[in-house]
Amino acid sequence: MKLARSCLLLCLAGLAVMSSATFGASLSTRFFSNRDGLRLHYLEAGSGPQTIVFVPGWLMPAAVFRLQLQALGDEFRVLAFDPRSQGLSEISHGPHDPARRMADLEDFLLAAGVGDYVLAGWSLGVLESLDFIEQKPQEGLRGLVLIDNSIGEGRPPAASSSRRRDDLNDPKRREEYLTNFCRGIFRTPPPADIADAVLRSALRVPAGAARQLLGQPYPRTYWRDIVARQEVPVLYAIRPRLREQGEALQRRKGELAQVEVFEEAGHTLFVDEPSRFNSLVAAFSRRTFMSLPDGARSASNGRPPVSDN
Secondary structure, eight states, rough: HHHHHHHHHHHHHHHHHHHHHHHHHTTTEEEETTSSEEEEEEEEEESSSOOEEOOOOOTTOOGGGGGHHHHTTSSSSSEEEETTTTTTOOSSSSOOOOOHHHHHHHHHHTTTTSEEEEEEEEHHHOOOOOOOHHSOOOTTTTEEEEEESOOOOOSOOOOOOOOHHHHOOOHHHHHHHOOOOOOOHHHSOOOOHHHHHHHHHHHHSSHHHHHHOOOOOOOOOOOOOHHHHHOOHHHHHHEEHHHHHHHHHHHHHGGEEEEEEEETOSSSSHHHSSHHHHHHHHHHHHHHTSOOTTTTOOOOSOOEEEOOO
């Protein structure tokens, strides 16, 4: 037990050093306590009232969005969240069900003092973001960026291998599976700091939590109907496997939807093609914020304490 705790502390220390050394002065690491007293983490770049919030995928850290924080932080305030047990957030041995994760996201937005914002979810973060705005309607939400996951349109994509759960259940195979998984999400070799942060985060999430996060208690139409009800613009950035869903979304939403297919990218299309992705998100965010009248910013009151370490 002591050895495991020592390994965890070393892992966290390595991530903290990597964050401060790699990201530079323009990026800050923040911690806050959620309503249950769990210490959660997020990264921040830039400043101002116009905010872009990134929510990562299954087992992934906020640090996977380092290239977005650096590039978009020149124009916007950019935040990337570490959900419970991921990245630099405290490991929770309690539930990781949708209700608990939504409460954590709500606490994060309050702690960070987020007013008007564009919400960008990737992979599992797409589903968690959509569930969040459905269950907890957001007055400050100005746009949605949905990155490379099914949203219930058209035919479902091919199911992933059932071996994943088996590998997660077997301690001898779990590390090999997660190592291969973390390599496989990139089409081209990523920056070393991002690859390292991704693997460290995936390996530290408890096996039971990783399995729980794979289950979603909703039918496919739940996601489709949430997106259909939104009156804010939607940017859907996907690989070719989701092209049919993108076309269905475009027909359904018309001018409110922008679909961009990354033909040669991997699942982390924002790492494989960061220049194109960042340009798209910047232009999309400018348009969403441009319609706001001057001075119309949501006030945030009663912010919980936020620390830098």
